[in-house]
Amino acid sequence: MEMVPPVAAGVAAGTLARLVLLRRDYRQFPSYPQGYTIHLSLGFIAAALGAIAPPAIATGDLAAASFLALAATQFREVRAVERESLVNMEATELVPRGAAYIEGIARVFEARNYLTMVTALAASLAGVIAVPWGPWWSLGVALAAGLVAVALVRGLMSGQRIGDIAVVKPVPLEFDGPLLTVAGVQIMNVGLPASRERYLNEGLAVVIRPKDANARATLSNVGQRQAIAHEVAMLLGIKMDVDEPEFTPIARQNPATGEVVMAIVPLLRDERALVQAVEYVPVLEGTVRKPVASGLWPPDLAKLEGVREA
Amino acid sequence: MSRGESRIVAVVTLRQDVRAGGVPVFPAADEAERDQMARLLAKLLRGTIHDLRNGSYVIVRHH
Numbered sequence: 260m261e262m263v264p265p266v267a268a269g270v271a272a273g274t275l276a277r278l279v280l281l282r283r284d285y286r287q288f289p290s291y292p293q294g295y296t297i298h299l300s301l302g303f304i305a306a307a308l309g310a311i312a313p314p315a316i317a318t319g320d321l322a323a324a325s326f327l328a329l330a331a332t333q334f335r336e337v338r339a340v341e342r343e344s345l346v347n348m349e350a351t352e353l354v355p356r357g358a359a360y361i362e363g364i365a366r367v368f369e370a371r372n373y374l375t376m377v378t379a380l381a382a383s384l385a386g387v388i389a390v391p392w393g394p395w396w397s398l399g400v401a402l403a404a405g406l407v408a409v410a411l412v413r414g415l416m417s418g419q420r421i422g423d424i425a426v427v428k429p430v431p432l433e434f435d436g437p438l439l440t441v442a443g444v445q446i447m448n449v450g451l452p453a454s455r456e457r458y459l460n461e462g463l464a465v466v467i468r469p470k471d472a473n474a475r476a477t478l479s480n481v482g483q484r485q486a487i488a489h490e491v492a493m494l495l496g497i498k499m500d501v502d503e504p505e506f507t508p509i510a511r512q513n514p515a516t517g518e519v520v521m522a523i524v525p526l527l528r529d530e531r532a533l534v535q536a537v538e539y540v541p542v543l544e545g546t547v548r549k550p551v552a553s554g555l556w557p558p559d560l561a562k563l564e565g566v567r568e569a
Numbered sequence: 570m571s572r573g574e575s576r577i578v579a580v581v582t583l584r585q586d587v588r589a590g591g592v593p594v595f596p597a598a599d600e601a602e603r604d605q606m607a608r609l610l611a612k613l614l615r616g617t618i619h620d621l622r623n624g625s626y627v628i629v630r631h632h
Contacts, residue, residue, distance in 0.1 A: 450618030
């Protein structure tokens with residue numbers, strides 16, 4: 260009975276951590292009631308698994324601790340399920356997420372369950388240590404440790420965003436004959452004059468200028484660029500339907516400077532909103548490149564390789 | 570950002586002398602007819618209209 264307070268506090272802290280992570284990043288997944296239910300339930304189970312480990316070890320039941328290994332298998336399954344459902348929905352998206360983004364989301368979902376487990380474990384462990392002082396102390400210490408762990412998790416898991424690695428600026432879009440051109444980069448050939456008209460009257464364009472050679476390498480990843488196109492189309496809306504593929508936003512890179520440009524015909528035609536939307540796109544874990552860390556790049560090139568001053 | 574192959578599904582042209590090769594060719598009398606025809610075909614075929622700048626439009630299906 261004396262182990263009830265640490266376990267209860269651990270489960271509560273873990274579930275809270277899952278809830279916090281679910282709220283933090285609403286854009287990673289549609290936050291429908293069903294999604295909330297699924298992930299909170301899984302989070303609860305993860306928290307329970309984490310919370311019972313320290314008391315189990317403290318009371319000499321070492322076999323119970325091996326359940327943690329079982330949990331890891333379970334959460335890998337979560338990742339597979341997330342990936343599968345997103346891949347299945349891909350065909351119904353006007354602007355697809357792309358494989359890299361889906362992989363990133365799936366990975367995040369798996370990682371969040373581990374964090375939930377670790378949070379619960381930390382809270383429960385603190386509670387178990389405080390058991391000799393009595394149940395109320397145990398509960399209090401466990402809850403305090405849990406809250407600290409939740410705060411840590413919040414801070415640790417906020418990854419980089421495009422705004423951290425690049426400077427985003429609105430630029431005019433223009434046509435060179437039929438070629439949609441933004442900041443000197445030809446994006447695509449728009450044949451129909453009426454479509455060009457729509458781009459000119461209702462379209463917006465941005466240039467995404469990498470801050471260093473690392474950022475440039477990251478932005479050259481096609482999956483990262485597809486994620487930008489998807490997020491922007493989702494946040495600002497997009498004036499197109501499936502039979503107008505010429506309005507699909509495409510992010511192209513200028514090979515000479517590393518700048519990425521993109522044009523879109525959004526529902527919300529607001530340059531500041533567009534810039535903010537691009538800046539808020541997460542840098543996908545799978546696309547992060549750090550060539551400069553190899554030491555092969557001389558410092559002057561590593562800093563602003565071929566990139567025009569902002 | 571399609572990664573699959575792109576395929577020309579139709580050609581709409583102002584030139585009257587072009588014989589159909591591997592794809593259907595639709596000759597148009599003037600620019601208005603060409604644009605109209607290209608638009609209708611692109612909608613039917615879910616293709617993108619690209620201007621070759623020699624009087625011809627190609628309708629391409631990007632995957």
